[in-house]
Amino acid sequence: MHQSLTQQRSSDMSLPDSMGAFNRRKRNSIYVTVTLLIVSVLILTVGLAATTRTQNVTVGGYYPGVILGFGSFLGIIGSNLVENKRQMLVASIVFISFGVIAAFCCAIVDGVFAARHIDLKPLYANRCHYVPKTSQKEAEEVNCPHLSRGFCTPRIRGNTCFCCDLYNCGK
CATH class of the missing domain: 1.20.1270 (Substrate Binding Domain Of Dnak; Chain:A; Domain 2)
Structure with a gap:
């Protein structure tokens, strides 16, 4: 019990x-x-x-x-x-x-x-480049050939790749 x-x-x-x-x-x-x-x-x-x-x-x-x-x-x-x-x-x-x-x-x-579907033609034509890391923290200006103006200079951060074909220089 x-x-x-x-x-x-x-x-x-x-x-x-x-x-x-x-x-x-x-x-x-x-x-x-x-x-x-x-x-x-x-x-x-x-x-x-x-x-x-x-x-x-x-x-x-x-x-x-x-x-x-x-x-x-x-x-x-x-x-x-x-x-x-x-x-x-x-x-x-x-x-x-x-x-x-x-x-x-x-x-x-x-x-x-x-x-x-990646377009590799700019890479094979050497229109893509690598910007090495610089001591500056700012972006570096790169010369890209443009059809109507000759050259344009987009600002690219260091330690990155870029292709001039991807930049619209006028905008």
């Missing part, structure tokens, strides 16, 4: 501890999911910016941002539900997993397409 009272007291003591641990885990999972949502919005923003900036290469790097964002949104909703919590969290895990896989695949595909 004495042993069952001791067991009952210890189980009563562990109930609030388990609720506290559950609430702590729930709060931590919501923090991680909100952070993932922020990262997915950042991926989406950078991907869309890269897509609108490139003209000859299509970029698909923003698709994983959409998938990860949807998965994290489902995770936030699922962690706050009372009913159908398990199904929502499973769907969240599935979408997040597909988003991670899509991010790796898009990074590889975008890298291959970018590497295939």
Whole structure:
């Protein structure tokens, strides 16, 4: 009899501890999911910016941002539900997993397409040069031949490469 009272007291003591641990885990999972949502919005923003900036290469790097964002949104909703919590969290895990896989695949595909579309003609024609690091912290002026004006002098930071073909001397 004495042993069952001791067991009952210890189980009563562990109930609030388990609720506290559950609430702590729930709060931590919501923090991680909100952070993932922020990262997915950042991926989406950078991907869309890269897509609108490139003209000859299509970029698909923003698709994983959409998938990860949807998965994290489902995770936030699922962690706050009372009913159908398990199904929502499973769907969240599935979408997040597909988003991670899509991010790796898009990074590889975008890298291959970018590497295939690099124009190497200025490099082979010796129109690209290296500016060594100087003792000055300021940018160094470099002479670039220009069709209508003869030469223009863009300011190039030290320890970098440049191609005169990439500079619009008038602007």
